[in-house]
Amino acid sequence: MAFTPAKWPRKLRSQEWFGGSSRDAIYHRGWMKNQGLPHDMFDGRPVIGIMNTWSELTPCNAHLKDLAERVRWGILEAGGFPVEVPAFSASESAFRPTAMMFRNLASMAVEEQMRGQPMDGCVLMVGCDKTTPSLLMAAASTDLPSIVVTGGPMLNGYFAGERVGSGTHLWKFSEAVKAGEMSAEEFHEAEASMSRSPGSCNTMGTASTMASMAEALGMALSGNAAIPAVDSRRRVMAQLTGRRIVQMVKDDLKPSDVMTKDAFANAIRTNAAIGGSTNAVIHLLAIAGRVGVDLTLEDWDALGRDVPTIVNLMPSGKYLMEEFFYAGGLPVVIKRLGEAGLLNKDALTVSGETAWDQVKDVISHNEDVILPADKALAQSGGIAVVRGNLAPQGAVLKPSAATEALMVHRGRAVVFEDIDDYKAKIDDEALDIDETCVMVLKNCGPKGYPGMAEVGNMGLPPKVLRKGITDMVRISDARMSGTAYGTVVLHTSPEAAAGGPLAIVQDGDMIELDVPNRRLHLDVSDEEIARRLEAWQNPIQLPVGGYAQLFHTHVEGADTGADFDFLKGCRGAPVGKESH
Incomplete structure (x- = not known):
């Protein structure tokens, strides 16, 4: 089918590189033609970047080569010019010291690829935990028409x-x-x-959560989040996504048109309904900061507090992503939110339809996987934000994965100065600890670890486990894997390495956790806290040189998304002038 450039309502960005007969245009086209591309590929059709986070060291994304080909088919069918671009891939399972340290680097790298190369729109091919937020952050910064397609979860184990x-x-x-x-x-x-098939975690861990967040934000086609990686319908989704991005470029449908405050509210409520990962808090705050939406921890608490957790998946429930897909997937959840008056129905999505219009006719196929509200795993399933003199800027807890009896608790602090101190002590039978204590881990926040590792769900000491105890209150400035569970207070802000009150907690201090009243209190006088902070010396040394120094110097706190201070706001994707 012949392509007709006249169908496009405006001059495309890529034509600044490829259009016309100038020396620069010939230079750009000529080099591209060494790949065997015919001249009419440069005749004004939209250039679509397939931003692929495939890597054999990112196991969740190791199958994305095949999906990229399906995206390519869709782009070609719709009259676009597909170009596959390798994107920085931060592997959750292999990157040290932690993949979170490289989320911002990945977003910077992809942002500059999008800004500095001839792309009119992008397909964001993601899967593993940090790849989804990093590419969404990049898209938010450039505001080029963009759409997400995820690799999907692996089959049940x-x-x-x-x-x-x-x-x-x-x-x-x-x-x-x-x-x-x-x-x-x-x-x-x-x-x-x-791990018996390609794909990301089969629980409602961070990968599945962020796939759900992309869909709930309206940045992925409806139904994308839950299709198993090896299901043929995942390939269909990839191909349809390729087709759709071409129309999005024609319509100039940008991330800022989709990721509005209403869309973030929908995502927060969806996270509560699915029992999503606490990591979604930090990632959505960062994405909102890039697109220019004022999103805070207070929004997370207020919007999600009265939303029941209705998705019966691990770690909160008993099923896995495969069953979630068969039951109808995320569209059923979003429809339930709409029926309960908990959805901004008019929020625009990348499909061109509203959030409500694309789900209003879906059907639930398993009421034990997607539960009725009156049988919810937790009636208040949202992320709880607790504050107090131990967390003046807030800390978070996931009620659906916690133990009800521990949601109000007062206990003696057992302190670990960092993760190495924890590892050295936790198996020691002489450690003075029992199940009534509160385990406190310091110096594992954005600056402290560095990078804010997923070590907040500290394993319990063997002598407590042998009693049959499976949960204790744990507090840290770290993160927790979305696959983990327990009464775990995370993201304590300010972090210890930034001089927050967490830094001066001592063995034997009494700590009070009151989740219903959103309170986290160190039972020490204000005067004593001030004295300890005055005497405190930061044990974390500033890294010298390289990305580690950049990270430590510019990373903000978990309460605002742990992004770099100089990356906030949408900077757009202008076309620069050049001459050869």
């Missing part, structure tokens, strides 16, 4: 007749080994059953 959730059962099984309830050989056998 099974061990000894039991569903095995990636990550979630890792924590459970490792605790069972420490408690003497499971042998090392059984642990290794279970390991082989956790």
Whole structure:
């Protein structure tokens, strides 16, 4: 089918590189033609960047090469010019010291690729935890028409007749080994059953959560989040996404048109309904900061507080992503929110339809996977934001994954100065700790770790596990994997390495957690806190040189998204002048 440039309502950005007969245009076209491209590919059709986070060291995304080809088919079918562009891929399972340290770097790299190269629109190919937010942050910064397609979750794992959730059962099984309830050989056998197909975590971990957030924000086609990686319908979704981005460029439908305050409200409520990861808090705050939407921790607490958790998935429930897809997936959840008056129905999506119009006719196929509101896992499923003299700028907790009896608790602090101190002490039978204590971990925030690792769900000491205890109150400035569970207070701000009150907690201090009243209190006088802070010396040394120094110098706190201070706001994607 012949392409007709006249159909396009305006001159495309890519024509600043490829259009006309100037020396510069010939230079740009000529080099591209060494790939065997015919001249009419440069005749005014939109150039679509397929921003691919494929990497063999990012296992969740290792199958994205095939999906990229399906995206390419869709772009060509719709009259676009597809160009696959390798994007920085921050692997959750392999990057050290932590993938979170490189989320901002990935967003910077992709942003400058989008800004500095001839692209009219982009397909963001993501999957692993940090790849989704980093590419959304980049798209928000440039405001080029962009759409997300995720790699999808892996199939269910099974061990000894039991569903095995990636990550979630890792924590459970490792605790069972420490408690003497499971042998090392059984642990290794279970390991082989956790990841039996391509894809990201099959629980409602951070990868599935962020796929859901992209869909709830309106940045992915409806139904994208839950399709298993190996299901043929995942390929169909990729191809349809390729078709759709071409029309989005024609319509000039940009991230700023989609990711409005109403869209973020929809995403926050969706996160509550699915029992999503606490990591969504930090990522959505960062994305909002890039697109220029005023989003705060208070919004997270206020908007999600009265939303029931209705998705019965690990780590909050019992099923996995495969069953969620078969039950109808995220569109059913969004429809339920709309029926309950908890959806901004008119929010625009990348499909061109409103959030409500694209889900109003969907059907739930399994009421035990997507529960009725009166049978919800938690009636108040949103992320709880607690404050007090221990967290003046806030800390977060996931009620749907916590123990109800511990939501109001007062206990003696057992302090670990950093993760190495924790590892050195936790297995010591002489450690003065029991199940009534509050475990406190310092110096694991954005500046402290560095990068804010997922170590907040500290494993319990063996002598407590042997009593049959499976949960204790834990407090830190770290993050927690979306696959993890427990009564865990995270993202304590300001962090210890920034001189927050967490830095001066001592063994034996009494700490009060009152989630219903959103309170986190260190039972020490204001005068004593001030005295300790005056005497405090930061144990964290400023890294010398390289990205580590840049990160430490410019990263903001978890309460605003842990983005770099110089990356806030949409900077656009202007076409610069050049001459060869």
